[in-house]
Amino acid sequence: MKKAILYLNQFFGQIGGEDKADFEPTLEDKPVGSAGIFNGIAKNVKIEQTLICGDNFMASHTDEAIAQCLKLLEGRKFDIFIAGPAFNAGRYGNACGQICKAVQEKFKVPAITSMNEENPGVEMFKREIYIFQGGNRATAIKQDMAAMAAFADKIASGAPLLPAAMEGYFPRGIRHEVFLEDLGMEPVMACDRAVEMLLLKLKGDGYLTELPIPKQDLVPIAPAVQDIRKIKIALVTSGGIVPKDNPDRIESASATKWGKYSIAGLDKLTAPEFKTIHAGYDPEQADKNPNVVEPLDAIRALQKEGRLGEVDDYFYTTVGTGTTQGEAARMGREIAAELKDRGVEAVILTAT
Amino acid sequence: MAKEIERSGLPITIMCNLTNIAKTVGSNRIVPTFSVPYPLGNPQASPEEEWAMRKHRVEVAVDALQTPITEQTVFAVKK
Structure with a gap:
């Protein structure tokens, strides 16, 4: 059985609401809150500890908060790190992204979180960590946690992982060569796929490129005011x-x-x-x-x-x-x- | 919101705590604030210190509007 540690904010960590958003990191030696959903689904991995930190503390004192969290995790044995789900909560998404990235770098374990596509944290961190496509509010907690649990379970079991879109997380911009049969699909020659795509394009029907180019929507910088x-x-x-x-x-x-x-x-x-x-x-x-x-x-x-x-x-x-x-x-x-x-x-x- | 205002051609300084988010969503002139619930306040400081902090950061925001930039910029503020 592999071990996982879960990160939650002050609210989902059952510390308190906005008045406790400055809460400094603490590590509970037990599964807290939605860890129960995770442990009810995953067969090969179990959440045994819960790291909790207030969203404002993480947002306003990021370096200090990360350092404290990493210190709390030092010497703990764990194989997978889970954070959130963060839904469309901006500060929580930022916190989950920051901590996942830091933990993954320091402890070399896969980090998984979940956010709604509108959460700015997706754009900030999707290249570095697994971010599952989650609901926009807390009512989605069960299915969002279940999606992370299923994926963590898969990693823990050593089963081969599928491309981002098939697993349900945001593409990280990593490209692999894959054979369609390995994805359980009918093999089709590249030239046939290209012609098929061209026909769809000519008909004006939606077609899906096999090589999406990520784009960021930046606005031209407005000229400075003279006086x-x-x-x-x-x-x-x-x-x-x-x-x-x-x-x-x-x-x-x-x-x-x-x-x-x-x-x-x-x-x-x-x-x-x-x-x-x-x-x-x-x-x-x-x-x-x-x-x-x-x-x-x-x-x-x-x-x-x-x-x-x-x-x-x-x-x-x-x-x-x-x-x-x-x-x-x-x-x-x-x-x-x-x-x-x-x-x-x-x-x-x-x-x- | 800031992005759409800038898209209309108006220079805009966004004052916020999570400057990385502002950058990610495409703001160009960014000034860091003190905290989330009181961006330009500090209940731990004396009223004089709090006022000095607020005025300083607003001054930086005003100056940012007059500063030509070529890329997304987070303007420095005094502690």
Whole structure:
């Protein structure tokens, strides 16, 4: 029987919610939480220990958090490392990716995690570790954990592994020569496959290339502003700062709406007139002083010192947690159109 | 969101804690913040220190908008 160690964040590690997100790493000598699902499925590998760390601690003190985790794992015998599943949780995905990569490098064991395709962690880490295609929220925990367990079991048994798409993890950009019969498929000559593909392409039907080229969607860098004192800037945030009654009812998670609210004549954002409705972080500090998320006070100070020119009379806000990339892109386009209408020429966006 | 705003031609500085994520999703001008729940706050510091930190990082963000860059750039901030 092979041994596995599971990594969980403070929430799934049963330590607490956002108020415990600064929790420093600890190693429990037992399976915690979803380890039970894993151990119920895998026959050749068992989770015996659980490493737990708060998402904010991992995000804000990454080097320290990784060093502490690696120290806790030192001298432990394990063959496979599992993290998550992280669903579409950005910080958790980042944490699972960071720790998997570090553990794999140091202890030379395969590391497996699971994330939704929208999780930025996929793009960051898919080349280095096994990331299974998971659900977008925690209700998918059972099937996501089961997929990791089945794969870990396969590795533990020594059975041959299939290509990424067939196993269910994101392609790592590694190419192997394979024979179709080894994948349990009917052998077809390359020239026949090429002609078949060409016919599909001519017909306009979807065809699948055998050599996908990964692409990253970068935006051209907008030219720098010549003199910031002579133009109008605007403040945007995905930190969920809104007037206290949240007049547009922006959602606290998976937002589909954004709002613009007047800051004309204000020296800073005061509490309780402004607060956060963001459900993805502990709101205590932001509710006490919204400027820690949307720094209007510092912007006004720079204006008074003559270092900044005009600031738009509105700030633009939404909630960036569980928000799909598609929705975020649409809201970004809508906000951009509004900013251009109002003569804004540069933007400062704060994210949480 | 930042990417779509920049795509429209407006220079944008994104201030965030997870600068690697910002880079991965394609932001170009990035300024690190202090933490996730209070990007520009620090309850452990004195009010003066907290204010100095916030103002400094916002200044860096403003300067970033005036800095010509040729690749994705994370601008340095004082501790």
